[in-house]
Amino acid sequence: MTEKILFRNMGIPNSWEIDVYESRGGYEGLKKALRESTPAEVIDVVKASGLRGRGGAGFPAGMKWSFVPKTPGLQRYLTCNCDESEPGTFKDRQFVENDPHQLIEGIAISCYAFDAAKAFIYIRGEMALGARRLERAVEQAREHGYLGENILGSGYSLNVVVSRGAGAYICGEETALLESLEGNRPMPRSRPPFPAVVGLYAKPTVINNVETLSNVPHIITRGAEWYNTIGEAPRNTGTKVYSLSGCVKRPGNYELPLGVTLRELIYEHGGGVLGDRGIKAVIPGGTSAAMLGADQLDLKLHFDAVAQAGSMLGSAAVIVIDESVCIPHAVQRMVRFYERESCGKCTPCREGTRWLRKILDRIADGSGREEDIPLLLDLCGNIAGGKTLCGLGDAATNPVLSGIKLFRSEFEHHIRHGRCPEGTMPGGLGSQG
Numbered sequence: 001m002t003e004k005i006l007f008r009n010m011g012i013p014n015s016w017e018i019d020v021y022e023s024r025g026g027y028e029g030l031k032k033a034l035r036e037s038t039p040a041e042v043i044d045v046v047k048a049s050g051l052r053g054r055g056g057a058g059f060p061a062g063m064k065w066s067f068v069p070k071t072p073g074l075q076r077y078l079t080c081n082c083d084e085s086e087p088g089t090f091k092d093r094q095f096v097e098n099d100p101h102q103l104i105e106g107i108a109i110s111c112y113a114f115d116a117a118k119a120f121i122y123i124r125g126e127m128a129l130g131a132r133r134l135e136r137a138v139e140q141a142r143e144h145g146y147l148g149e150n151i152l153g154s155g156y157s158l159n160v161v162v163s164r165g166a167g168a169y170i171c172g173e174e175t176a177l178l179e180s181l182e183g184n185r186p187m188p189r190s191r192p193p194f195p196a197v198v199g200l201y202a203k204p205t206v207i208n209n210v211e212t213l214s215n216v217p218h219i220i221t222r223g224a225e226w227y228n229t230i231g232e233a234p235r236n237t238g239t240k241v242y243s244l245s246g247c248v249k250r251p252g253n254y255e256l257p258l259g260v261t262l263r264e265l266i267y268e269h270g271g272g273v274l275g276d277r278g279i280k281a282v283i284p285g286g287t288s289a290a291m292l293g294a295d296q297l298d299l300k301l302h303f304d305a306v307a308q309a310g311s312m313l314g315s316a317a318v319i320v321i322d323e324s325v326c327i328p329h330a331v332q333r334m335v336r337f338y339e340r341e342s343c344g345k346c347t348p349c350r351e352g353t354r355w356l357r358k359i360l361d362r363i364a365d366g367s368g369r370e371e372d373i374p375l376l377l378d379l380c381g382n383i384a385g386g387k388t389l390c391g392l393g394d395a396a397t398n399p400v401l402s403g404i405k406l407f408r409s410e411f412e413h414h415i416r417h418g419r420c421p422e423g424t425m426p427g428g429l430g431s432q433g
């Protein structure tokens with residue numbers, strides 16, 4: 001049984017209340033950081049831990065913090081990204097609803113490390129319970145002296161504000177998120193400059209995911225050396241919360257070390273495939289990640305191994321697709337999402353996702369044309385690869401490219417015969433209950 005670190009308080013009655021959190025060792029990391037370490041030492045410990053961002057890109061957290069200019073008197077911000085809208089991802093909601101103080105403690109330690117006096121938690125609008133729990137937790141932390149002026153007599157002060165988003169996938173993209181926080185229409189900014197240098201209100205801003213920040217109290221309390229014993233040092237340390245969904249018997253969030261195999265996650269923890277059918281494909285990191293074939297079940301789920309296999313770990317939302325699912329229909333569903341969520345700022349994404357969806361619609365509906373597969377591939381090449389300000393356009397192309405690469409014959413079958421390949425249907429047999 002793997003030790004639960006981030007999820008250690010899940011299932012404890014009233015785990016979101018400060019007295020419960022304190023009784024389980026909560027806020028000891030913040031006390032230790034403020035009493036025993038300088039800000040630079042905190043950054044060094046987080047760097048040595050190898051902690052990488054859990055929001056998608058896997059960028060080393062300590063390194064990001066060290067980019068923040070140290071100019072005295074300069075306002076610096078931290079923004080916690082709790083927008084969580086990638087299809088398949090549902091871990092951050094569990095963090096904020098059940099253990100908001102773990103996140104607040106992580107935020108306080110991180111802000112101390114790069115001397116930010118204000119932090120925002122940007123939470124997706126639909127997460128009403130999470131927002132209420134966070135607001136209450138911020139209030140409790142202030143009353144107990146963990147936030148506000150002169151925290152625990154250290155001389156360090158921090159304000160935390162919970163800000164509810166309106167509910168759009170693009171708001172999770174870090175620069176669109178900053179626009180949204182400033183009250184503007186959420187559209188990505190061009191980079192450089194990066195937010196760590198010019199961010200919210202043009203001031204240095206660190207943006208980190210909920211899970212990334214929730215790791216910080218444990219790293220400070222138990223040390224970088226301990227953290228390196230979990231997962232696969234040096235580049236894939238710690239645990240990861242895998243959101244498992246699709247055609248599995250026990251979907252849910254599973255906290256396991258980075259490097260667990262797909263097979264272990266799906267069969268040992270997820271109870272296997274619905275109806276005991278075979279696996280056709282697995283998406284390892286949310287729908288923006290390329291699908292992998294069933295021959296990849298022994299792949300280790302960590303940043304580097306999944307990238308080497310031609311996909312990405314992303315937010316580690318693992319979606320299982322069984323053999324009864326029609327891939328062209330599955331791809332059509334995924335692309336529809338990206339078309340709808342494209343903010344429209346960059347032409348290749350705005351026009352390209354719409355065009356991709358229209359072609360996939362006609363393939364799925366039985367009126368596909370012979371030239372549609374090369375046309376889809378050509379279109380993807382004109383959307384992805386740095387032609388847009390953010391990754392949404394690239395995300396839309398990954399299901400298409402990987403779908404055609406692995407299951408081209410299913411697209412051809414749909415085009416030639418106007419229907420799903422034998423034994424498959426749009427949502428698979430699992431959708432029939």
Ligand SMILES: Cc1cc2nc3c(=O)[nH]c(=O)nc-3n(C[C@H](O)[C@H](O)[C@H](O)COP(=O)(O)O)c2cc1C
Nearest residue numbers: 053054055081083084085172173174208209212391
């Ligand atoms: C279209 C798009 C949507 C994104 N949505 C999220 C999100 O919901 N949550 C998140 O943490 N990161 C999201 N990201 C990644 C963020 O831009 C950013 O890399 C991340 O918040 C940084 O935090 P981390 O370093 O702790 O991972 C998204 C990126 C793109 C391109």
